[in-house]
Amino acid sequence: FSPKSSLACVNDEHITCFNGVPTMFIAMFNHPDFAKTDFSYMRTGIMAGANCPADLMRRAAEEMNMREIISVYGQTEASPGCTMGEVNEDIDHRVETVGSPFPGVECKVIDPETGEELPDGESGEFVARGFNIMKGYYKMPEATAQAIDADGWLHSGDICCRTPDGYYKVTGRLKDMIIRGGENLYPREIEEFYLTNPKVRDVQVVGVPDERYGEECCAWVILHKGETADEAEMKEYGNASIARHKVPRYFLFVSEFPMNAAGKILKYKMRDMSVEMLGIKTGK
Structure with a gap:
């Protein structure tokens, strides 16, 4: 990834959307060319793929004119998204949560020890089930069984909680805890x-x-x-x-x-x- 080339693309091609992981945005913010880049054509984009600090997303919305910026949450095994923010939501919902489930995708938060579904506001493991979930890892039945349980739920390994209005907040990785x-x-x-x-x-x-x-x-x-x-x-x-x-x-x-x-x-x-x-x- 080249922040210089990315900023040049924004400036010269008048693109309206930019998708990237947080480190890419940080690299652009800190590049000398940032201050002279024309962001007037920018409108939307996705920040995802890693922990997305709310203040960093707000900065992208304000300083890069990405007023419709959202986050998508998922993993490769989920094709690759499970939840997404909506551009017509207020900025707080879009930067402080990873949105709500895609149509046709079931999501819940469970106790990683017992498998019991947890109430809103309690942190546990995020699991998902739906048309987007992979069939399995190629020729790796044991790894598949560890990732997808008997009821078809893909276990993400991410620590998450759901808000009372149905939005999800990712707080970390079980292995990173x-x-x-x-x-x-x-x-x-x-x-x-x-x-x-x-x-x-x-x-x-x-x-x-x-x-x-x-x-x-x-x-x-x-x-x-x-x-x-x-x-x-x-x-x-x-x-x-x-x-x-x-x-x-x-x-x-x-x-x-x-x-x-x-x-x-x-x-x-x-x-x-x-x-x-x-x-x-x-x-x-």
């Missing part, structure tokens, strides 16, 4: 808090092993150009506003995150790299 001393910590919540720091351009939080608590939080931070900060400053910022057990123990200041070709951040690589960079003994 950090259990620190018995407390469940959700990286997305911590990430969105630290994005309110004016020095922070982007942040990702992963769990790393800890002898005392089982796991601790490690934040990877990319600062805005020209800004400086250290671990003590970041901890002080967190201690002033969020519960102390949610403040990451470690902060790594980096220039980029490991990503795949589609621009998705590879948190499993970040976990392994964090352990190595911090010199944490894993007992292996």
Whole structure:
């Protein structure tokens, strides 16, 4: 992905729609050409494929003229969408939720331990069933059985809750959830808090092993150009506003995150790299 080429396309081709993952939008916002790009023809687009901070979507709506921006939620196994926002909804619904189910698609939130459906407002695993769900992984019956249960529900592995008006909010991944001393910590919540720091351009939080608590939080931070900060400053910022057990123990200041070709951040690589960079003994 090239932010320079993308901005040139917006400016020269007068496109009306832009779809991308959050890291692509961040790269464009921080490119020198952003300020001189003509966004007057822009109208809509989709931000999806990863955690989409509400403030980032609002910024796209305001600064890129994407007033009809929405989010789509799903996975490749769901062809690839299950829910989507609607352009005629208010901006809060469009940036703070991933919308409501597509026609013909059933969605619900379940307790990942018991499989019981949870009431609105409670977080659990998002599952979906419908015409869009894959038949299975090619020649991989065991993997298929793990992903799709006997009743045809595709288990996403995502932590989600449903609002009383039928919209879904994704709060993280079951595998990404950090259990620190018995407390469940959700990286997305911590990430969105630290994005309110004016020095922070982007942040990702992963769990790393800890002898005392089982796991601790490690934040990877990319600062805005020209800004400086250290671990003590970041901890002080967190201690002033969020519960102390949610403040990451470690902060790594980096220039980029490991990503795949589609621009998705590879948190499993970040976990392994964090352990190595911090010199944490894993007992292996």
